[in-house]
Amino acid sequence: MPHHATPRPSMGKAAALLALTALIAQPALAEPLRISGTGSSAPLVTALFEEFRKQHPDAELLQPTPPLGSSGALKALAGGRIDLALPGRALKPDEAARIGRHFVLATTPLVLASAGGQKKNGFTLDELAAVYEGRQTRWDNDQPIRLVLRASFESDTQTLKSMSPMMAKAVDTAARRPGMALGQDDLETLTLLTHSPGSLGPTTLGLLRASGARLTVFEINGVAPSLATLKEGRYPWRKEISVALPRQPSPLADKFAAFLQSDKAHAVLQRSAYLPAGR
Structure with a gap:
């Protein structure tokens, strides 16, 4: 009885099969x-x-x-x-x-935050204006208030100025005071706030949550910044x-x-x- 040999794939087909297998096994490029x-x-x-x-x-x-x-x-x-x-x-x-x-x-709420500053019941807008004008210079524990500013064109600065006519004037006054700390961007501002004892300056609740920075956030006009008060419109600064x-x-x-x-x-x-x- 004749013996029928099993056909073998050609060398070309075998090479193509190996190449295809290798391609499938390769991880996709990012x-x-x-x-x-x-x-x-x-x-x-x-x-x-x-x-x-x-x-x-x-x-x-x-x-x-x-x-x-x-x-x-x-x-x-x-x-x-x-x-x-x-x-x-x-x-x-x-x-x-x-x-x-x-x-x-x-x-996300725009907030005023501090490393170590103590202010019972937070700030009224008039008190904030006094701080930026340099008329109120110390925390409740007598520690000096060290303001951290942003450039005048930054959205954070514009929001601070929109809080009240007195704040608009006070923020401009602070920018003209010599020796003030100035954050070049959101992250540098957060670093300055975190590492300056008695600091006070703007950041956001979202950035504080994401970074894990341990700063004190203050009520403004008796309202604490949160997603709830932001949504309700009771805390309007965002x-x-x-x-x-x-x-x-x-x-x-x-x-x-x-x-x-x-x-x-x-x-x-x-x-x-x-x-x-x-x-």
């Missing part, structure tokens, strides 16, 4: 997403991206250090140097004209975080922007002391 914005957004983006990667494990987050700031990030977005920007203020008309779609992500995409966003940027409007992202925002837009 897909980078370049994001920057206001300094306080950096730790928030990290927390949001960790949740996003549960659905997109090949995605990789790239954030410039230090953050580019709101204006710098919007310029970088328009120039194609980043894929998504998170400014900490409303976009100017000329900025909006150079990019694609944008939307408000969330808001910092808004927006999302901006280029005119032709990458597929990954589109996916991340869509995720940011999901229930899972909103849960991360609320845990991070941010009130999602529309909530």
